Amino acid sequence: MPVMLRTLCLALAAIGFTAIPALAQDGPLRIVIEEGVIEPLPFAAPTFIAENPSAAEFADQVTRVVAADLAGTGLFREIPQSAHIARVSNFDAPVSYADWKAINAQALVTGSVALGSDGRLNVKFRLFDVFSGQPMGDGLQFGGGSANWRRIAHKVADQVYARITGEGGYFDSRVVFVSESGPKDQRLKRLAIMDYDGANVQYLTDSSAIVLAPRFSPDGSRVLYTSYETGFPRIKMLDIASVTSQGLADLSGNMTFAPRFSPDGGTVIYSVEQGGNTDLYALALGSNQPVRLTTAPSIETAPSFSPDGSRVVFESDRSGTQQLYVMPVGGGEPTRISFGEGRYGTPVWSPRGDLIAFTKQNAGRFHIGVMRADGSEERLLTASFLDEGPTWAPNGRVIMFTRESAGAGGSAQLYSVDISGRNLRAVPTEGAASDPAWSPLLP
Amino acid sequence: MNKLSMILLLTGALGVSACNNPDRFGAGGDGGAGAPGGITAASLGDPNDPNSPAYFNQTIGDTVRFAVDQSILTPESQNVLAGQAQWMNQHAQYSAVIEGHADEQGTREYNIALGARRASAVQEFLIAQGVSPARLRTVSYGKERPLAICSDETCYAQNRRAVTVITVGGGV
Secondary structure, eight states: OOOOOOOOOOOOOSSSOOOOOOOOOOOSOOOOGGGOOSSOEEEEOOOOEESSGGGHHHHHHHHHHHHHHHHHTTSEEEOOGGGOOSOOOOTTSOOOHHHHHHTTOSEEEEEEEEEOTTSEEEEEEEEEETTTTEESSOOEEEEEEGGGHHHHHHHHHHHHHHHHHSSOOOSSOEEEEEEEESOGGGOEEEEEEEETTSOSOEEOSOSSSOEEEEEEOTTSSEEEEEEOTTSSOEEEEEETTTTEEEEOOOOTTOEEEEEEEOTTSSEEEEEEEETTEEEEEEEETTTOOOEEOOOOSSOEEEEEEOTTSSEEEEEEOTTSSOEEEEEETTOOOOEEOOOSSSEEEEEEEOTTSSEEEEEEEETTEEEEEEEETTSOSOEEOOOBSOEEEEEEOTTSSEEEEEEEOOSTTOOEEEEEEETTSOOOEEOOOSSEEEEEEEOOOOO | OOHHHHHHHHHHHHTOOOTTOTTOSSOTTSOSSOOTTOOOOOOOOOTTSTTSHHHIIIIIISEEEOOTTOOOOOHHHHHHHHHHHHHHHHOTTEEEEEEEEOOSSSOHHHHHHHHHHHHHHHHHHHHHTTOOGGGEEEEEEETSSOSSOSSSHHHHHHHSEEEEEEEESSOO
C-alpha cells in the first residue's frame, strides 16, 4: 500500500539555514510533557540515506545526533537499528508500516543527506506515526555548511520533538558557562560556550580573573557576566562573534554583579553594592544613567525579567532570610511570593512566563524548584549537597543548573532536569563547570 | 596594568608585602589566582617588627570571623579590629583592602552581597576608630575563595571572614 507523500519543498539559501514549515497536523501520537513521562515513546531512526558517497559519514553522524537529542529528553527511547526489520534504501520509497509496527516503533524518522560540491550539506527528513500509518507533518529539508552538521541535526530533532510534544524544540541552542579547574581554594574560572549537548566548546575568556554567572542577551549575540579583572566584581558585556568584552557603566568604584538583560535586550538589570548594602539598578544600554530600583537596607539581588518585560522577580533578605519577590519593572512595592520552609534565591522567569525556577536551601540541602509566578504550586525538582543557579531551555520545559559535590575534592558539574522532575542527567563537559545560561533557540 | 597590580609590584619591590601570605587567597587585586607563568616574589616582612605588615597580619591579626549569615562583629572581633585601627593610625603610609568572604552554604550572588556586608562592617568599625575612609576599600569574594576546603562547620567557620589586606600607599 503506497503511502501518500507530500511534495518535499526544496529551498536554497546563501547563508544559514532554510526550512520550509510543515503543515500543522496533529496525529494521535502525542507526548504531554507536564504530566511527566514514565514510559518513553519508542522510535526508530534508520541511518539517513547518503545521496552521494561523500555524504555517507555525515549521514551516519546526523542520524546519531538526531537520535541522541530525542533519547536525551527521556521522552523517547530509540529502538536499536539491529532490531529493525525494514530497510530504508530510498528516502522517497513507501514506508513499510507493518515492519515498524512489528518492532513496536511508534514514531519513525527517515532522512537523507547530500553533500554538494560547494561543501553545503542538505538534510531531508520525514516523521511518521507508525500505528496510525500517517506522516506527521510534511517532509522538510535543511541546508547549511557542512561544518554546521550538528546544528542541522539538532534542527531535525527539534522538528520531531515539536511535532510529537506540541512544544517548541530546544536542541539547536547553546549554553554559556564557567569552566572550572584547580583546587577548591584557588579555583580558576573562565567563560566558555558550547552546544546544549556539550559539543563544540569554545573558550571566551582566559582564567586570569574570576568570572561568574554569564547571561545571554535575548538574541544570543552577547553575554553579560561578572569579572574580578579589576580586583573588584564588575559587570562586563561580551560580544560572542568577536570575543571582545567591555565594562558596563562604571558606578564610581562600586561592586556590580548579578546582571540580566531585559527581554528586548535594551536594558540591563543588576545589583550594586554600596557601603555594605546591595540594591537593584537598571541601566538602559548606551545611556550611562543607571536607575535605582530598590532602596531597602537589605540585600536585593539576582533579578530576572518576566518575558513580557513588565515585572522583575528577585531575591531579598528584607524579611530576615532570602526570599523571592516580584515588583513592577520600574520599581515600586515588591510582593513576596515564596513562603515555604527555608531560603529561596536565584529566581529565573521561564521564557513561557508560566513558571519561576529558583534555588531553595532547607535543612542543609539545596534544591532546584519551580513555582507559578504568584508563588503557588511550588515543586522541588532536585535535591543534593549543593544545587544552584537554574537556567531555562528555550522552550521552558527543561532546566539546567550547577551541582557541586561536597568536601575538599568537591567540584561543580552541569545537570539538566525536566520540569516534571524527571530525566535528571549530567551535561557532559571536559572538566568541572558551573553557572550555565541557556541561549534562545538559534535562528 | 591596573592600579592594584601596580601596588602588588610596588609592594614586592619594597619587600613589605603581605600579598603572598600562604594563609590567604585572593589577596590584593589580581583576582586571586595568578595568571599562569606570573610568578611574583615578595618579602613577608619581619613579624617581630611592629612596623611591618607581617606584624599586622600575624600579631594583631588580619582576620575576623562571622556567624552563619551574619555580619555582626563579636566583642573578640572588635578587639582585633581596634588593634588594626591603632596600627593603621600609626602607619599612615599604608592603606587596606578589606576582603569579605562567605562559606559555601549559599547561592553565589547572595554570598557576594553577604561578603560585602561583612567587609563593610569591618570598614565602618575602622573608620569609627579614626582610620580615614580614603585609606579603606572593600571587596567581596562571596564563596569564591574559601580558606578551608572541607564541607563541614570547622571549615565553614574559617571561611566566613573578613581579611584586612595591607597595601602600600596613603589612599587607595
